[in-house]
Amino acid sequence: MPLTVYFAAGARLWPVYGEHLRAALAAEGVEAEILTDTPTDPAAVDYIVFAPGGDIADFRPYTRVKAVLNLWAGVERIVGNATLTQPLCRMVDAGMTEGMVEYVTANVLRHHLGLDRYLLGQDGWNPAEEVPPLARERPVTVLGFGELGQACGRALAALNFPVTGWSRTPRATPGLTCLHGPEGLEAALRRAQILVLLLPLTAETANLLNAERLAWLPRGAAIVNPGRGPLIDDAALLAALDAGHVGHATLDVFRTEPLPEGHPFWAHPRVTVTPHIAAGTRPITAARVVAENIRRGETGQPFLHLVDRARGY
Structure with a gap:
């Protein structure tokens, strides 16, 4: 039957x-x-x-x-x-995982190489004054080290980025560094020149990236969030961007979707909005x-x- x-x-x-x-x-x-x-x-x-x-x-x-x-x-x-x-x-x-790896890798490389200044041709012929660092000199932290996070971590490590993963509970991650718990979170954020958010949304992770924790990031750090919108306190992020403490935020997910017309993220010069396309x-x-x-x-x-x-x- x-x-x-x-x-x-x-x-x-x-x-x-x-x-x-x-x-x-x-x-x-x-x-x-x-x-x-x-x-x-x-x-x-x-x-x-x-x-x-x-x-x-x-x-x-x-x-x-x-x-x-x-x-x-x-x-x-x-x-x-x-x-x-x-x-x-x-x-x-597998398709979702591949899509997420591609989105995360593309945006980490974009921020690492500072490509935004050239993408629209607005900066003319104005090469960077200093030689940019190599990937091995640019620490990346991935918050959320489940299957998606580990797949992204492995791809970034293969490009020589020093990758630190963080999860709420211990995880065995061969070949990758993984911290956990409250103390591990602070350590993971303090070393993150580029931060990737791939946590699930729960009562414990909502507003995880608040003003206090944003301040733990190195000045000028970039954030890539293809995870869940409410992981970040929007007002705290805008304040950190305005102060220059966060250099740029690439956001694929939001508290309200579609992102409402007139939301400050749309016009902010240090925010890139993508319409929830990272990993369908x-x-x-x-x-x-x-x-x-x-x-x-x-x-x-x-x-x-x-x-x-x-x-x-």
């Missing part, structure tokens, strides 16, 4: 995911009926594929569901739903992760990327 999978990620996404999800399930040897409309019998559904803003607010009727499989890496908009008691898996897929979910690779998790659920194996409700990710 085929499984029943409810694609509850919104009608807009089904044309993008449908073909890939069917192919991925077939490749995993999973026979499934995929529903795209609200089920007449929620208790007959085996798995839910979900995205925030999707088709379900109350998960209680889905009594047979073995897992809710999120299409986004972030789960902050769903993990607090009190009706969601089924196992919840976040999305970690790639349907072809994400569908494979979903299908593998369904196969795992059916064969008694542990789910990939299972969310720890207590930690929030």
